[in-house]
Amino acid sequence: MNALTLPDIAAQAARQALPLEWVGMCGIALPVLFDGQRLVATADAGVSLDDGEARGIHMSRLYLALEQLAQETLSPPVLQRVLQRFLDSHRGLSSSASIKIHTDLLLKRPALISPLAGWKSYPVTIEARLKNAMFHVELKIDLPYSSTCPCSAALARQLIQQQFITDFANTSLQHADVLAWLGSTNGIVATPHSQRSSAQLRLRLDDYLDELPLVAIINDAEAALGTAVQTAVKRADEQAFALANGQNLMFCEDAARRLNQALKRAPGINAFHIRVVHAESLHAHDAVADSRWNWEAA
Numbered sequence: 001m002n003a004l005t006l007p008d009i010a011a012q013a014a015r016q017a018l019p020l021e022w023v024g025m026c027g028i029a030l031p032v033l034f035d036g037q038r039l040v041a042t043a044d045a046g047v048s049l050d051d052g053e054a055r056g057i058h059m060s061r062l063y064l065a066l067e068q069l070a071q072e073t074l075s076p077p078v079l080q081r082v083l084q085r086f087l088d089s090h091r092g093l094s095s096s097a098s099i100k101i102h103t104d105l106l107l108k109r110p111a112l113i114s115p116l117a118g119w120k121s122y123p124v125t126i127e128a129r130l131k132n133a134m135f136h137v138e139l140k141i142d143l144p145y146s147s148t149c150p151c152s153a154a155l156a157r158q159l160i161q162q163q164f165i166t167d168f169a170n171t172s173l174q175h176a177d178v179l180a181w182l183g184s185t186n187g188i189v190a191t192p193h194s195q196r197s198s199a200q201l202r203l204r205l206d207d208y209l210d211e212l213p214l215v216a217i218i219n220d221a222e223a224a225l226g227t228a229v230q231t232a233v234k235r236a237d238e239q240a241f242a243l244a245n246g247q248n249l250m251f252c253e254d255a256a257r258r259l260n261q262a263l264k265r266a267p268g269i270n271a272f273h274i275r276v277v278h279a280e281s282l283h284a285h286d287a288v289a290d291s292r293w294n295w296e297a298a
């Protein structure tokens, strides 16, 4: 060996010939561009190692191809070009390539009543795969929202009725008495439990999309759920939120069904797997519902 030649271990023959389904790097720091923002992201990037005789893949080639994602707005065509570069730089070694990008999308959300707004962070993962010229993109989105138990609300209403009977038994009622009673703690002797809940959406996108419909999907899903968690909140906003929750009682089953309907209507999605998790304040465990559409067949 010439003293100036660097040893290239990856190019050596493997001691034990065996193809590998996926080889790559996880947790690569990457600043990505999306929705006019520069977002801090991490990427997992890799290829299959089909040539069982080859010792290793060329990780630096994948790493360098990722730079394109720091330069251009994240979109399906850009992801496809990067994956094609992974494969072009591993001719004879790999037939499939994949990339996962984890980031937090920041969206500015207005308050319900006051003229205020604040930032909300949505954890998202964008996963793209290229195999035998077939290109697929999958999104994972986590959405926090508030849910109030309909059963608990009905039980609380019944207790309020009982309290009313107790407080006004054998009394001739004046409008002012009832109004004062309604404003007292006796008038709301029981409250239903509500909880911070989360919807975990996994979505497969149609192949032809030029843009990632992340913001539209988040907006559609939040509209379907009805009580997204808030950002900037003054008392007027809190009161509006209390009213919205009172008008939007839901079990986890209700939330899953609403999301199912909304996502089936949303353009650009050809399959999904939804999980909603209501982190119960009644129990120390969660109430959970799943819903799928075209998921097994895809």
Ligand SMILES: Nc1nc2c(ncn2[C@@H]2O[C@H](COP(=O)(O)OP(=O)(O)OP(=O)(O)O)[C@@H](O)[C@H]2O)c(=O)[nH]1
Binding pocket: 008, 010, 055, 056, 057, 058, 059, 060, 061
């Ligand atoms: N394949 C592989 N490479 C690793 C691993 N851990 C670290 N590396 C390093 O990743 C570096 C980059 O690999 P290559 O892309 O093959 O680098 P290179 O041979 O200089 O680049 P090319 O000439 O393009 O092949 C090498 O120095 C490897 O030692 C590993 O587990 N597997």
